Amino acid sequence: MEKMIRLLLRAADIVFMNILWCDYANIIRGKAIHRNLFEQGGSFPVSISKAQLGVSACGDYVVPESPCIPVGEIFLKPDWNTLRVLPYLPGYASVYGEMTQWGQEESIDPRRFLKNALKELSQYGISIKAAFENEFTLLNKVTGEPIDKTLFASPSAIMENGPFIARLGDALEMQGLEVERFYSESGFGQYELTTRYSDALEAADNQILFRQTVHGLSAQFGYAATFLPKYAQEQAGNGCHVHFSLWKENRNLFRDAFGKNNHPDLSESFVAGVLENLPSLMALTVPSPNSFHRLKPHCWSGAFQCWGVDNREAALRAITPPESHCAGAKQNIDHFELKTCDASSNPYLALSGLILCGVLGIKKGLALPPPCQKDPGSSTAEELARLKIARLPLNLLECVRAFESNSDFNGFFHPMMKEAIIAVRKEEYRKLNALSFEEQTALLKDRY
Ligand code: MG
Numbered sequence: 001m002e003k004m005i006r007l008l009l010r011a012a013d014i015v016f017m018n019i020l021w022c023d024y025a026n027i028i029r030g031k032a033i034h035r036n037l038f039e040q041g042g043s044f045p046v047s048i049s050k051a052q053l054g055v056s057a058c059g060d061y062v063v064p065e066s067p068c069i070p071v072g073e074i075f076l077k078p079d080w081n082t083l084r085v086l087p088y089l090p091g092y093a094s095v096y097g098e099m100t101q102w103g104q105e106e107s108i109d110p111r112r113f114l115k116n117a118l119k120e121l122s123q124y125g126i127s128i129k130a131a132f133e134n135e136f137t138l139l140n141k142v143t144g145e146p147i148d149k150t151l152f153a154s155p156s157a158i159m160e161n162g163p164f165i166a167r168l169g170d171a172l173e174m175q176g177l178e179v180e181r182f183y184s185e186s187g188f189g190q191y192e193l194t195t196r197y198s199d200a201l202e203a204a205d206n207q208i209l210f211r212q213t214v215h216g217l218s219a220q221f222g223y224a225a226t227f228l229p230k231y232a233q234e235q236a237g238n239g240c241h242v243h244f245s246l247w248k249e250n251r252n253l254f255r256d257a258f259g260k261n262n263h264p265d266l267s268e269s270f271v272a273g274v275l276e277n278l279p280s281l282m283a284l285t286v287p288s289p290n291s292f293h294r295l296k297p298h299c300w301s302g303a304f305q306c307w308g309v310d311n312r313e314a315a316l317r318a319i320t321p322p323e324s325h326c327a328g329a330k331q332n333i334d335h336f337e338l339k340t341c342d343a344s345s346n347p348y349l350a351l352s353g354l355i356l357c358g359v360l361g362i363k364k365g366l367a368l369p370p371p372c373q374k375d376p377g378s379s380t381a382e383e384l385a386r387l388k389i390a391r392l393p394l395n396l397l398e399c400v401r402a403f404e405s406n407s408d409f410n411g412f413f414h415p416m417m418k419e420a421i422i423a424v425r426k427e428e429y430r431k432l433n434a435l436s437f438e439e440q441t442a443l444l445k446d447r448y
Contacts, residue, residue, distance in 0.1 A: 012085045019046045019076045019097040024424045025057040026346040047073045056427040065423040067416050074099045082205050087174040088217045108417040110348035117352040120359050127247050131197035132207045135238040137231045138189045141224045146189025157184030164221050171213050177206050187235035200351050207347035226445040227343035230293035237294030240343035245335035254333045264367040272368045273361015279393050283403035284353035288344035289396050289432040297377025302339025306372040306389040313375045315340045344448045356412050400425045
């Protein structure tokens with residue numbers, strides 16, 4: 001460990017440094033290292049069993065079909081770029097631990113996987129910027145009830161809960177996220193706070209920090225936060241839409257090239273690849289059985305396999321720039337938003353999957369169908385068939401099967417990683433779907 005980092009941790013009076021990872025159940029975990037270990041300098045091995053990638057959200061046991069068994073160690077090597085002093089918890093810091101084995105990067109590490117996906121994309125001379133748009137529900141820790149009954153963008157949420165919101169904004173800023181907007185969302189106790197886009201790896205790292213910070217700060221206010229996609233059947237779900245743009249040098253391809261020619265450019269093919277592979281991708285972006293309670297028509301959650309310009313019911317919304325508003329046109333797009341994503345996803349896997357689907361689209365030179373400029377949930381079955389718009393899978397198993405049989409993915413995924421993800425998803429489908437909605441949310445609400 002570099003002397004400078006040691007000195008920095010000492011100056012910040014850090015007692016514990018939490019080495020984080022996010023597993024295939026998409027749960028964030030950490031092993032906290034006391035300063036007795038890191039103050040001496042040198043290395044301080046932190047290891048986990050490979051079996052940690054074989055656990056599901058149902059509980060801490062290795063799922064029977066997982067190839068990640070309790071034999072073999074993974075070492076967590078801090079990526080110091082991700083070191084943060086936690087502004088909401090004096091004496092603590094966190095850092096993301098990259099998985100290594102025998103000193104080599106571990107190929108089943110979700111973060112490493114994202115780095116590989118970015119390399120795939122870079123072969124086409126393009127890069128991606130992204131941001132996760134988080135919604136979450138704040139519950140009273142004692143009663144389990146939402147902390148307010150405010151609706152979308154109610155100023156009273158700020159009146160009632162201003163100190164929490166301000167501290168959350170500050171805490172995120174102090175960890176390097178750029179906060180942009182806050183408003184209460186439609187669900188009771190449901191909040192949304194958006195942060196600025198960045199390079200994809202940073203966006204995924206930020207998502208870990210975001211989830212951690214909301215939970216950490218909530219605990220201090222007597223709240224229990226949950227990012228669970230659907231906490232209450234009758235309330236709006238918690239989405240975590242992915243906003244993304246593609247860049248060549250310093251040019252945003254959606255602004256400069258998308259829809260400008262008769263043939264599809266790289267950015268159009270990328271989006272077409274995401275659209276085409278969406279049922280498989282959903283195994284990574286809406287990966288919990290609970291996710292499917294959220295994915296309903298008329299909920300702005302992306303339940304239909306279509307894209308549309310400024311269409312909040314399309315799975316892929318093309319967002320027009322404010323200065324050249326021209327709804328309905330294929331041109332004049334600033335960036336895209338994937339709505340079919342929630343925060344029960346592992347941000348590294350979700351972004352990797354998105355990128356790989358996009359790369360498949362580029363490889364095949366796919367073109368987008370015409371945009372859907374109406375609410376597909378209000379269309380008749382005949383109309384949807386004519387427009388070739390499908391309702392997206394209604395349950396996780398369908399997505400896992402699509403993911404499993406998608407042979408185009410094979411070249412990308414390490415076989416053990418793919419097998420382990422499938423094993424975890426199937427276990428969650430089996431066990432969690434056997435529960436009532438109330439039992440399911442009670443079990444999962446603290447996990448996300
Ligand atoms: Mg929202």
